[in-house]
Amino acid sequence: MRFDVLTLFPAIFDGFLNEGLLNKALQKQLLEIHLWNYREWSTGKHRSVDDRPFGGGPGMLIGCDPVFQCVEHVQSQAKQLGQLIMLTPDGRKLDQTLVTELAQHDRLLLLCGRYEGFDERISEGLKPLEISVGDFICNGGEVPAMIIIETVMRMIPGVLGDEASAQEDSFSGQMKLEHPQYTRPREYRGMTVPEVLLSGDHQKIAKWREEMSLQRTRQRRDDLLDQ
Numbered sequence: 001m002r003f004d005v006l007t008l009f010p011a012i013f014d015g016f017l018n019e020g021l022l023n024k025a026l027q028k029q030l031l032e033i034h035l036w037n038y039r040e041w042s043t044g045k046h047r048s049v050d051d052r053p054f055g056g057g058p059g060m061l062i063g064c065d066p067v068f069q070c071v072e073h074v075q076s077q078a079k080q081l082g083q084l085i086m087l088t089p090d091g092r093k094l095d096q097t098l099v100t101e102l103a104q105h106d107r108l109l110l111l112c113g114r115y116e117g118f119d120e121r122i123s124e125g126l127k128p129l130e131i132s133v134g135d136f137i138c139n140g141g142e143v144p145a146m147i148i149i150e151t152v153m154r155m156i157p158g159v160l161g162d163e164a165s166a167q168e169d170s171f172s173g174q175m176k177l178e179h180p181q182y183t184r185p186r187e188y189r190g191m192t193v194p195e196v197l198l199s200g201d202h203q204k205i206a207k208w209r210e211e212m213s214l215q216r217t218r219q220r221r222d223d224l225l226d227q
Helices: 010-017 020-027 064-075 096-102 120-126 142-153 164-168 202-220 222-226
Strands: 002-007 032-037 083-093 107-111 129-132
Touching: 002 010, 002 064, 002 142, 010 020, 010 032, 010 142, 020 142, 032 064, 064 107, 064 120, 083 096, 083 120, 083 142, 096 142, 107 142, 129 142, 202 222
Parallel strands: 002 032, 002 107, 083 107, 083 129
Antiparallel strands: none
């Protein structure tokens, strides 16, 4: 799978791409990530990509031409145009269902905004899928883009050491939270591992995990049960 990240600050991704499962997946060529800077398609002495909004108001907006030019160039770099995504608080909220949908694509292009956002004509003209990672505001689209990469890459065969991990995660399959999990030692500061997990009875363990998953969901996210 290929990710193309379009941003004003590509250096933000340096550490992200060089650590953990993502770096291993890149080395195994299970996915590829390309970074692009809007400024490369900006004209003028200062390579500016932003300007004041018409009608007044605080902050600056990213203008149309550098983004259109950048997107069109990036789309031309592969046989498939790919799914264009704009990271914005106005978009469809990211959840596991949407992550699964995104994982069906062979290529995702992620538009990262900054300042007060994009000129509205970028959305009108390019018609991206607009996605929000939550009801809050980030300084830009780079961290949301990382979230999309992290969540989608888990769906790619071979990325996780154990494919069952993605299937058993919270929000995967039925909309319930994951059951509690424990590792060694069996006792720590007076807190012990539930006996059923030490029994070796896989049927009882499976039943306990299902019950704990449902109980935790009722306690913490009962809205999921309505779905």
